[in-house]
Amino acid sequence: MSTKRESREFLLQFLYHFQLPAFQNDKKTFSSEVDSVEVFARMQEFKQTLDIELSTDQQAYVATIVKGIFKNYPQLEETLVKYLKNWKLARLSKIEHTILIMSIYELVFHPEMSGKLVINEAIELGKKYSTKDSSGFINGILDSVYKQEVKQSV
16 A cells, blocks of 8 residues: 555545544544644644554645645635536535545645546545445546646646
8 A cells, every 4th residue: 555545544544533523522622723833743642543654645645635735725715616517515424524625625726746646545545434325426526626626727
């Protein structure tokens, strides 16, 4: 498994825990006051609960993405809603929602990354952590985001 894939998997787990009801207050506080020190502290605490080892580069990558997601969360949600055809945001599973938000962030805010790679990684995460049907759904949304938001702006 690639180090980026391991990083994305940890990122998914880390972001997902903020979706759980017990962490809603933490999410509000964390998102409004996100800084590198707090992100690293929370990541270290969370890593210990999962007994996961990440390299310094992997931790830096995850922290960068987490900070960017929380900083741009309203825009990311708006973009996601724009591409949900015949779906309401509330109908999304929390895991699919998290995969889509983190992938949309990478597609839109890090266009230097391969769009195909980001989409493929999201599909693989969907297969592993959601249902087998989610991969087509995730692919459809992210492909539309990539074609409309990223490719047209390049």
